[in-house]
Amino acid sequence: MLSVKRISKTYPGFGIKDVSFDVQPGEYFVLLGRTGVGKSVLLEIIAGLTRPDSGAVLLDGRDITHEKMQNRRISLVFQSSALFPHMSVYDNLAYPLRWCGKTRSQVDQQVAKLAEDFAISHLLEARPQRLSGGESQRVSLARAVASEPRCLLLDEPLSSLDASSRSEIRALLRKISVNGQLILHVTHDYTEAVSLSTHIAVMEDGGIAQIGTVEEIFQHPKSQFIARFVGIRNFFKGRLETPEAQGTSLKHFATDGLSFAILTDGPAGPGSVMVRSEDVTITNAASPTSARNNFVGPIADIAPVGGGVEVIVDIGQGKSLEIAALITNEAVSALELRCGKQVWVTFKAAAVKFIEE
Amino acid sequence: MTTARGPRTDWLSLLFAALGGVVLLFIIAPLASLCLSCSLPELAETAREPEVQASISLTLWTSMAATVLFAIAAIPFAYLLARKDFPLKGLVLGIIDLPIVIPHVAAGLALLTVVSRGTVLGQAAGKMGISFIGNSLAIMLAMAFVSVPFLINSARHGFEAVPERLERAAMSLGASPLRVFLTVSVPLAARPIISGMIMMWARGMSEFGAVMIIAYHPMVTPVLIFERFSAFGLKYAQTVAVLFMAVCLIFFVVLRLLAGGRKDAQR
Numbered sequence: 001m002l003s004v005k006r007i008s009k010t011y012p013g014f015g016i017k018d019v020s021f022d023v024q025p026g027e028y029f030v031l032l033g034r035t036g037v038g039k040s041v042l043l044e045i046i047a048g049l050t051r052p053d054s055g056a057v058l059l060d061g062r063d064i065t066h067e068k069m070q071n072r073r074i075s076l077v078f079q080s081s082a083l084f085p086h087m088s089v090y091d092n093l094a095y096p097l098r099w100c101g102k103t104r105s106q107v108d109q110q111v112a113k114l115a116e117d118f119a120i121s122h123l124l125e126a127r128p129q130r131l132s133g134g135e136s137q138r139v140s141l142a143r144a145v146a147s148e149p150r151c152l153l154l155d156e157p158l159s160s161l162d163a164s165s166r167s168e169i170r171a172l173l174r175k176i177s178v179n180g181q182l183i184l185h186v187t188h189d190y191t192e193a194v195s196l197s198t199h200i201a202v203m204e205d206g207g208i209a210q211i212g213t214v215e216e217i218f219q220h221p222k223s224q225f226i227a228r229f230v231g232i233r234n235f236f237k238g239r240l241e242t243p244e245a246q247g248t249s250l251k252h253f254a255t256d257g258l259s260f261a262i263l264t265d266g267p268a269g270p271g272s273v274m275v276r277s278e279d280v281t282i283t284n285a286a287s288p289t290s291a292r293n294n295f296v297g298p299i300a301d302i303a304p305v306g307g308g309v310e311v312i313v314d315i316g317q318g319k320s321l322e323i324a325a326l327i328t329n330e331a332v333s334a335l336e337l338r339c340g341k342q343v344w345v346t347f348k349a350a351a352v353k354f355i356e357e
Numbered sequence: 358m359t360t361a362r363g364p365r366t367d368w369l370s371l372l373f374a375a376l377g378g379v380v381l382l383f384i385i386a387p388l389a390s391l392c393l394s395c396s397l398p399e400l401a402e403t404a405r406e407p408e409v410q411a412s413i414s415l416t417l418w419t420s421m422a423a424t425v426l427f428a429i430a431a432i433p434f435a436y437l438l439a440r441k442d443f444p445l446k447g448l449v450l451g452i453i454d455l456p457i458v459i460p461h462v463a464a465g466l467a468l469l470t471v472v473s474r475g476t477v478l479g480q481a482a483g484k485m486g487i488s489f490i491g492n493s494l495a496i497m498l499a500m501a502f503v504s505v506p507f508l509i510n511s512a513r514h515g516f517e518a519v520p521e522r523l524e525r526a527a528m529s530l531g532a533s534p535l536r537v538f539l540t541v542s543v544p545l546a547a548r549p550i551i552s553g554m555i556m557m558w559a560r561g562m563s564e565f566g567a568v569m570i571i572a573y574h575p576m577v578t579p580v581l582i583f584e585r586f587s588a589f590g591l592k593y594a595q596t597v598a599v600l601f602m603a604v605c606l607i608f609f610v611v612l613r614l615l616a617g618g619r620k621d622a623q624r
Contacts, residue, residue: 047529069528082526086544095540096530147530 001025002046002151002182007055009041016041016206019055023151023184023199028177030193031186032217033203039186042203043153046184048072059150075149079156081136083128089139090124096147110146118142118172134165141172145181152176154185158192167356170195194218194235194272194355202226218274219322233310233324234275236260240354242268250292250349256321261292261349271356279351280325282311283344284335292349295323299341302332311337313345388602395596403596409581412597413604415493416577420562423497424554427505432550435512436542440521453510456503464503465570472498472571495572500561507560511553515546551616559609 002023009016016038023029033039044050046057048069056065064072076082083092093114097107115121118138128136137157144152157173158166173196177183187193193200194214201211210222217226218235238255240262253260253273260273286294295315300322303310309332311325323345337343403409438450456464472489473479482489489495519542527537543550565579573580578601586594 047525049525069525070531070533072529073531074529076526076529078522078526080522082520082522084523084527084541084545095527095532099532099536143530149529153529 001058001060002184003056003058004042004046005056005058007042007045007052007057009045009050009052011041014038014206019203019206019208021201021208021211023182025180025182027183028174028196028198029184030197030200031184031203032190032193032200033186033188035188037203038206039188039203040155043076043155043184043186046151047074047076047153073147073150074153075144075147075151076153076155077137077140077144077157079159081128081131081133081140083131083136083139083143085128087128088124089120089126089128089131092128092139093124093143093146096143114142114146118145132165133161134168137161137165137169138172141169141176145176149181151182151184154183156187156189157185159187159189191355194274195357214272233277233326234280235272236274236321237270237272239270240264240266240268240356253352253354256316256319258295258315258321260352262352262354263349264352264354266354266356269356271354274353274355275323275347275351277310277324277326279347280323281346282313282325282327282331282335282337283346286344289346290348291346293347293352295345296342297345299337299339299343302337302339304329311343313343315345391595392599392602395599399596400600403600408576409578409597409600412576412578412581413601415496415575416562416579416601417604417608419493419496419577420500420558423501423504423561424508424558426497427501427557428508428550428554431505431508432512432543433538435509435550436516436538438509439513439516453506455506457506461503461564461566462570465499465567468499468502468567468571489571491572491574493572493575496568496575496577499567499571500564501557503564503567504557504560507556508550508553511556512546512550515549515553516542518549519545548616552613555609555612555616558612559605562605 004019004021007016007019014036019038019042021029031039031042041050045052048064048067052065056063058064059072059074083089084095087095090111093111094107097110102110111124112121115124118141120135120138120142123131123135123139128139131139141157154173158169161169170192173183173185177196185192185196197214199212200214200217202209202217204226210217210226212220215235215237218233221233236253236255238253241252241254241259243251249263249265251262251264251268253262253271255273262273281291286296295313297313297315297317299311300314301310301312303312305326308326308328311327311332312322313325314320314322316322325345331337335343438446443449459467469490470476471478472482472495474483474488474490479489487494489498523541523545524537527541528534532540563579564577565583568577569580569583576584578597582594582598582601585597
């Protein structure tokens with residue numbers, strides 16, 4: 001287990017304050033926050049590149065706050081490749097295995113095994129400069145895993161990749177996590193967090209704003225900031241169904257007894273959908289519309305948010321499935337909206353964003 | 358628009374090329390004239406002289422030895438300068454450049470005040486049977502004094518260009534700082550380090566002023582050239598000069614080619 005306890009570090013005009021969280025084995029823990037919020041400083045402190053002003057970092061119960069970086073057994077993977085350009089892929093993978101009493105054939109065997117696990121056997125002779133973004137990130141991960149770290153720190157590992165390498169690396173990360181590797185993944189991209197994490201800590205102004213499971217963070221953001229930052233109030237886990245007709249992009253997403261129409265090219269299978277509250281319309285009666293998603297339910301809450309009103313409608317038919325719509329003050333009075341009133345909520349299939357798991 | 362601007366740019370380029378030609382000529386003309394003024398038989402005869410042979414080989418090996426010996430300390434120092442900030446760093450950098458800006462005869466005198474037999478260091482070394490005056494050790498000291506800034510500066514720029522990210526990655530993989538230095542930083546800065554060593558070696562080899570003060574004998578080639586010039590005149594000095602230039606050039610080109618072959622070491 002990785003425990004960060006009340007870490008503070010101040011720089012002129014910037015810093016992190018009283019940051020605490022625990023990462024348990026078996027979790028996929030994502031630290032989510034805007035650029036410049038202090039995530040990188042926190043990573044540097046955990047990795048041992050920077051000393052905190054106060055607080056402690058514990059790894060498996062042992063205080064490593066003042067441990068030397070090379071003795072921490074915490075491996076870093078960066079956004080851009082940190083492969084050694086003067087070594088072949090083989091030598092990069094062998095780097096953490098050498099100088100620690102292993103024989104040549106042991107190193108050989110371990111590199112071969114790693115290369116196979118990470119599907120990079122064909123690249124062993126190559127120079128890092130020749131690799132594509134996805135390949136070099138695979139090699140970076142393999143090298144990090146080769147050092148048998150007690151914790152793997154990932155600093156925006158997917159940010160500089162194209163879409164297809166991204167999903168490939170995501171699959172790899174999931175595999176590494178399932179194997180029991182302790183992972184702390186830092187990102188500013190909420191889709192990355194949704195797609196991979198079991199737990200999220202949201203960082204704001206140099207501190208932790210909220211920690212919880214993915215559902216908790218997205219469905220019940222604790223502060224305006226989090227709601228704004230993640231930008232999405234309507235978040236549901238479920239399953240994308242295979243369409244009956246071939247070649248159509250209109251698919252159905254099943255969640256908790258409800259089904260959303262969704263326009264996506266994503267593959268069928270488990271995942272999450274998101275609808276921005278700005279994209280949800282409220283009407284007093286069903287009316288003909290091009291929107292494919294129409295649900296009826298009572299208003300659960302009406303709350304003013306910066307510049308508008310957030311109306312929460314329970315469309316779960318007794319199962320409590322809430323959907324939020326961001327509308328204007330004028331609309332609230334024109335439609336005479338109040339808590340408990342039955343209304344229709346409408347949103348287009350194209351407004352539903354699917355993130356595969 | 359391009360046609361309107363085109364001719365003007367061309368005139369400017371032509372002017373610059375002409376100015377460049379003047380500078381090039383200024384470098385080439387004296388060298389060419391010197392080389393043309395001695396015949397091949399004369400050169401061959403000079404090359405057979407034991408005094409000349411001894412002097413050239415002395416110059417070559419002392420300058421190389423000085424470079425290699427001082428590199429052992431200068432390269433780690435350059436790394437420190439590239440990676441760490443410390444109080445008075447600007448002053449330290451200035452001190453490193455001092456040997457380049459002070460007159461080399463003065464540099465020789467300065468060295469002499471520290472290592473001559475009358476000084477504390479000279480006496481202590483003398484008790485151990487070491488002398489810093491008038492021998493190959495003295496030559497190396499004088500050469501290194503005036504040429505080590507070239508190595509330090511070149512290596513420092515080389516290390517500055519190595520991404521710290523790579524060093525951090527290596528540390529996080531469990532490598533000790535020394536191992537990171539030897540297996541990541543030095544190989545990645547190899548080209549600037551080697552070119553700095555070549556510069557230091559070339560500069561040390563051609564040194565006259567400082568060497569002359571601290572070790573007139575045994576004679577390195579620049580001192581020999583000066584000796585022959587002042588004792589016998591231009592004709593006797595120029596064949597040695599041309600021969601020495603040729604040897605230096607050959608070594609220089611070969612080393613550059615060898616260093617250039619290590620392109621892989623750079624990103």
